[in-house]
Amino acid sequence: MADKFDVIVIGAGPGGYVAAIRAAQLGMKVACVEKWVNKSGKTVHGGTCLNVGCIPSKALLETSHKYVEARDEYSELGIEVSDVQMDVKKMMARKEKTVANLTGGISALFKANGVTALEGTGKLLPGKKVEVTDHEGNSETYEAANVVIASGSVPVEIPPAPLTEGLIVDSSGALEFQEVPKRLGVIGAGVIGLELGSVWKRLGSEVTVLEAMDSFLPVVDDQIAKETKKILGKQGLDIRLGARVTGTDIKDNEVVVKYTDSNGEQEQTFDKLIVCVGRRPYTQSLLADGTGVELDERGFIQVDDTCQTNAPGVFAIGDVVRGPMLAHKGSEEGMMVADIIHGEKAQMNYDAIPSVIYTAPEVAWVGMSEQQAKKEGFEVKCGVFPFSASGRAMANNATEGMAKVVTDASTDRILGVHIIGQHAGELIAQGVIAMEFGSSAEDLALTCFAHPTLSEAVHEAALAVDGHAIHMANRKKR
Numbered sequence: 001m002a003d004k005f006d007v008i009v010i011g012a013g014p015g016g017y018v019a020a021i022r023a024a025q026l027g028m029k030v031a032c033v034e035k036w037v038n039k040s041g042k043t044v045h046g047g048t049c050l051n052v053g054c055i056p057s058k059a060l061l062e063t064s065h066k067y068v069e070a071r072d073e074y075s076e077l078g079i080e081v082s083d084v085q086m087d088v089k090k091m092m093a094r095k096e097k098t099v100a101n102l103t104g105g106i107s108a109l110f111k112a113n114g115v116t117a118l119e120g121t122g123k124l125l126p127g128k129k130v131e132v133t134d135h136e137g138n139s140e141t142y143e144a145a146n147v148v149i150a151s152g153s154v155p156v157e158i159p160p161a162p163l164t165e166g167l168i169v170d171s172s173g174a175l176e177f178q179e180v181p182k183r184l185g186v187i188g189a190g191v192i193g194l195e196l197g198s199v200w201k202r203l204g205s206e207v208t209v210l211e212a213m214d215s216f217l218p219v220v221d222d223q224i225a226k227e228t229k230k231i232l233g234k235q236g237l238d239i240r241l242g243a244r245v246t247g248t249d250i251k252d253n254e255v256v257v258k259y260t261d262s263n264g265e266q267e268q269t270f271d272k273l274i275v276c277v278g279r280r281p282y283t284q285s286l287l288a289d290g291t292g293v294e295l296d297e298r299g300f301i302q303v304d305d306t307c308q309t310n311a312p313g314v315f316a317i318g319d320v321v322r323g324p325m326l327a328h329k330g331s332e333e334g335m336m337v338a339d340i341i342h343g344e345k346a347q348m349n350y351d352a353i354p355s356v357i358y359t360a361p362e363v364a365w366v367g368m369s370e371q372q373a374k375k376e377g378f379e380v381k382c383g384v385f386p387f388s389a390s391g392r393a394m395a396n397n398a399t400e401g402m403a404k405v406v407t408d409a410s411t412d413r414i415l416g417v418h419i420i421g422q423h424a425g426e427l428i429a430q431g432v433i434a435m436e437f438g439s440s441a442e443d444l445a446l447t448c449f450a451h452p453t454l455s456e457a458v459h460e461a462a463l464a465v466d467g468h469a470i471h472m473a474n475r476k477k478r
């Protein structure tokens with residue numbers, strides 16, 4: 001038997017690496033097992049988020065947005081540029097460099113914090129032992145007082161659209177195209193489908209998004225979702241709702257997609273097809289018999305509010321457990337679990353986890369939508385402020401969208417904040433902080449915001465709850 005650790009973490013994504021670093025900061029002896037290898041065969045830390053998720057997708061979104069600004073919007077500002085060209089290979093190289101810097105940074109943080117990096121596949125054995133099998137097939141078993149499983153998730157595959165090298169790809173494949181496909185199909189109008197569809201649309205693809213459901217972004221506040229669909233449609237994303245993909249054929253290096261909609265059977269041909277129909281928890285070869293760790297009916301590891309599994313001393317966090325599949329949710333769980341293992345009382349507020357869609361404009365929200373709040377039985381009062389009335393948004397030439405504050409009418413407590421607009425992903429932090437502090441709309445309304453900022457739209461939306469937005473008509477007299 002090899003070393004004994006206070007904590008062994010399986011998986012070094014944003015859930016696992018944060019748990020490992022926090023546990024080491026608290027003075028515990030920690031190891032983190034990771035099996036991901038990059039194209040050069042080197043073990044890399046950072047998981048989905050750093051390698052094929054949040055970071056590379058944002059690198060491509062930022063570059064493609066800047067390209068569109070230079071090509072289509074600069075002249076409105078008086079900046080004349082001609083012959084704006086996109087070098088896709090250079091864009092990809094920068095994305096890869098960013099990924100390499102960040103994944104290397106996690107390995108450096110492990111060293112700096114004294115986390116032992118174990119390379120290979122971790123398997124939980126009964127009695128909190130972890131067997132690690134390296135890439136040559138050699139195994140070593142380690143003992144731990146506590147184990148944290150952070151094995152993450154992988155893309156869902158669907159039988160009608162099996163992945164086909166270079167033609168039908170998942171989100172990871174869509175981050176690797178070396179040239180702009182002329183006709184691009186996207187299955188699924190979820191967050192990832194819309195982000196990746198936007199990248200390639202901006203670079204010149206004709207993009208068709210096929211979504212089985214009749215509703216668009218059902219998790220988003222209706223008013224914001226409607227605005228999002230309108231704006232993305234104006235940008236040229238052809239989003240077809242009620243369109244369920246039933247089959248695909250490869251013919252002459254093209255993908256023929258069959259789908260059904262309200263008019264019956266349809267067919268459309270694409271140069272490439274991205275399958276973005278969600279992600280599923282990843283637990284392959286992870287659990288030996290007799291560990292006591294149980295999965296729910298959807299394959300997620302079953303945990304309580306503090307991420308403890310059915311096996312004492314075994315925790316699970318991030319995408320492999322219930323809750324939104326978001327990097328920051330996994331990281332927060334990682335910190336909570338490390339604190340609990342250290343003997344502290346820690347908990348997480350699952351009601352104040354922000355979500356962001358990094359389209360342009362961005363869409364961001366925290367807490368309940370107006371519809372959800374009503375469904376939960378609240379008498380709801382909302383304040384909405386359009387960016388078209390914001391001085392800074394006008395100065396920025398970015399007047400699309402709105403900020404919306406949803407409150408409980410009887411207490412004025414903020415139940416949710418929803419924003420579509422430039423930098424919504426940054427602005428939403430104000431809603432998160434307000435909700436963490438149990439703020440009322442009046443508390444936000446009585447707060448001084450810098451001028452001119454986009455944040456003033458959040459302030460005005462809070463003022464609007466009581467009909468007192470300043471820069472908007474039809475305000476109420478006291």
Ligand code: FAD
Pocket residue numbers: 010011012013014015016033034035036046047048049050052053054055057120121122123150151152153171172192282284285286317318319320325326327328329330358
């Ligand atoms: P992961 O990041 O999946 O990491 C799990 C790690 O465990 C992996 O490195 C894996 O190799 C390793 N592992 C698994 N099993 C074993 C084993 N048995 N032994 C050893 N190692 C193992 N989220 C956001 O919050 N914001 C975004 O903007 C965002 N954009 C995204 C864009 C895309 C295209 C995708 C695909 C995802 C995006 N996400 C985003 C989601 C985000 O990436 C995930 O929520 C997050 O990575 C989950 O973290 P995790 O630590 O639970 O798992």
Ligand code: AMP
Pocket residue numbers: 158160187188189190191192193210211212213243244245246276277278279
């Ligand atoms: P998300 O889980 O948010 O990433 O979204 C995935 C989307 O894919 C959901 O909105 C699903 O309705 C959609 N979807 C799943 N299967 C199909 C299919 N066969 N055809 C079209 N859309 C699908």
